[in-house]
Amino acid sequence: MVDKALGGAGLRGQVAGQTSICTVGTAGNGLHYRGYDIETLADKACFEEVAYLLLRGELPNEAELGAYKTKLKGMRKLPATLCEMLEKIPADAHPMDVLRTGCSALGNLEQEGDFSAQMDVSDRLLATFPGIINYWYRFSHDGVRIDTDSDCDSIGGHFLALLHGKAPSALFEKVMNVSLILYAEHEFNASTFTARVCASTLSDMHSCVTAAIGSLRGPLHGGANEMAMAMIEHWASEEEAVSRLNAMLEQKEKIMGFGHAIYRTKDPRNAVIKYWSKALARDFGDDRLYRVSEATEQFMWEKKQLFPNADFFHASAYHYMGIPTKLFTPIFVCSRVSGWTAHVMEQRANNRIIRPSAEYTGPDIREFVALENRA
Numbered sequence: 001m002v003d004k005a006l007g008g009a010g011l012r013g014q015v016a017g018q019t020s021i022c023t024v025g026t027a028g029n030g031l032h033y034r035g036y037d038i039e040t041l042a043d044k045a046c047f048e049e050v051a052y053l054l055l056r057g058e059l060p061n062e063a064e065l066g067a068y069k070t071k072l073k074g075m076r077k078l079p080a081t082l083c084e085m086l087e088k089i090p091a092d093a094h095p096m097d098v099l100r101t102g103c104s105a106l107g108n109l110e111q112e113g114d115f116s117a118q119m120d121v122s123d124r125l126l127a128t129f130p131g132i133i134n135y136w137y138r139f140s141h142d143g144v145r146i147d148t149d150s151d152c153d154s155i156g157g158h159f160l161a162l163l164h165g166k167a168p169s170a171l172f173e174k175v176m177n178v179s180l181i182l183y184a185e186h187e188f189n190a191s192t193f194t195a196r197v198c199a200s201t202l203s204d205m206h207s208c209v210t211a212a213i214g215s216l217r218g219p220l221h222g223g224a225n226e227m228a229m230a231m232i233e234h235w236a237s238e239e240e241a242v243s244r245l246n247a248m249l250e251q252k253e254k255i256m257g258f259g260h261a262i263y264r265t266k267d268p269r270n271a272v273i274k275y276w277s278k279a280l281a282r283d284f285g286d287d288r289l290y291r292v293s294e295a296t297e298q299f300m301w302e303k304k305q306l307f308p309n310a311d312f313f314h315a316s317a318y319h320y321m322g323i324p325t326k327l328f329t330p331i332f333v334c335s336r337v338s339g340w341t342a343h344v345m346e347q348r349a350n351n352r353i354i355r356p357s358a359e360y361t362g363p364d365i366r367e368f369v370a371l372e373n374r375a
């Protein structure tokens with residue numbers, strides 16, 4: 001029986017399993033990866049260090065980090081067959097579908113088999129996702145067959161290098177690094193829970209991640225960063241933002257990039273990405289989007305006590321770095337795959353098939369009526 005006090009809809013408040021990877025909102029509004037505070041990680045660590053922490057349980061020392069970055073760099077090349085498949089996907093496909101297909105295709109070409117190489121499979125996905133999405137994007141949009149290797153040794157820098165065909169500025173590489181850290185992990189969110197349900201059947205890693213990408217795609221989850229951009233990009237001023245928001249709320253529309261299933265007063269990732277969005281606005285030389293975003297934040301708090309989640313200021317930040325809006329959510333995948341695969345391995349290590357019960361609301365037991373006798 002669902003505990004009504006916990007607000008059963010959406011399984012809110014129910015403990016659905018154990019994890020040692022992450023806590024969300026336990027210390028008020030805090031977020032910790034394996035005990036480390038998110039703000040400290042975003043300030044002092046690089047994304048590869050954080051991925052290592054999530055996947056292996058401890059921060060690497062200098063030699064371990066160097067070796068890990070070298071390993072990931074050496075895993076970037078895509079199989080030729082995968083490139084051929086990506087070339088067949090049309091330019092108007094949804095980029096999250098491209099990644100979902102790319103992940104699934106890789107699972108055919110490089111089958112996981114038994115789980116003994118699960119760490120290498122996880123690293124391979126982490127290393128190849130920037131190449132998969134950018135190979136498709138550059139081929140379908142620019143007619144270019146890119147080399148999915150780049151000289152950048154950070155995953156964030158590598159993503160931008162593939163997209164723009166040149167090494168990113170130090171500022172852009174730093175912000176990508178911060179962004180990937182912020183997005184890497186978030187306990188039992190919808191996509192991670194999807195991955196764990198799939199893992200609990202003892203399915204392979206590629207199936208778990210493919211399923212998770214499907215869940216992240218939706219606008220109530222990862223897709224919100226793109227929807228936020230679509231909302232703010234046409235607003236010329238703070239005044240226009242406020243009048244449009246008023247109209248949207250009157251129509252009972254949801255404001256994308258606001259609210260959260262767990263946090264009640266703030267999302268700790270917001271202040272971090274907001275800071276970097278402001279720095280990027282200065283660098284860009286036009287802060288309209290940033291000002292409009294700040295006005296939206298202030299209005300939403302005053303009017304609805306709703307705060308920006310991780311997605312909202314990512315919209316302006318990514319835009320300032322010259323990233324097309326349709327690639328926003330795929331970047332989330334390039335990061336969150338570290339959390340998903342860590343959860344799959346954790347589920348496998350202490351598994352019982354996830355199979356909750358349902359409260360039945362259909363008709364009582366009734367007699368079957370033969371087809372010819374039905375009204």
Ligand SMILES: CC(=O)SCCNC(=O)CCNC(=O)[C@H](O)C(C)(C)COP(=O)(O)OP(=O)(O)OC[C@H]1O[C@@H](n2cnc3c(N)ncnc32)[C@H](O)[C@@H]1OP(=O)(O)O
Pocket residue numbers: 219220221222224253254255256257258259260261262306309310311
């Ligand atoms: C990285 C991430 O995945 S973060 C989440 C990204 N998603 C978004 O930004 C989409 C917009 N936000 C939302 O749809 C929701 O806030 C969710 C999906 C994130 C959380 O949903 P819930 O847990 O159901 O929200 P919650 O129970 O706190 O909602 C309380 C009330 O606030 C309203 N509300 C919540 N978010 C919003 C919003 N963004 N805009 C307008 N109203 C909102 C709800 O409609 C609800 O109103 P009601 O009681 O009249 O029905």
Ligand SMILES: O=C([O-])CC(=O)C(=O)O
Pocket residue numbers: 024183185186188189190221261262309310
């Ligand atoms: O935890 C959630 O429900 C959504 C979220 O913020 C995330 O996955 O990063």
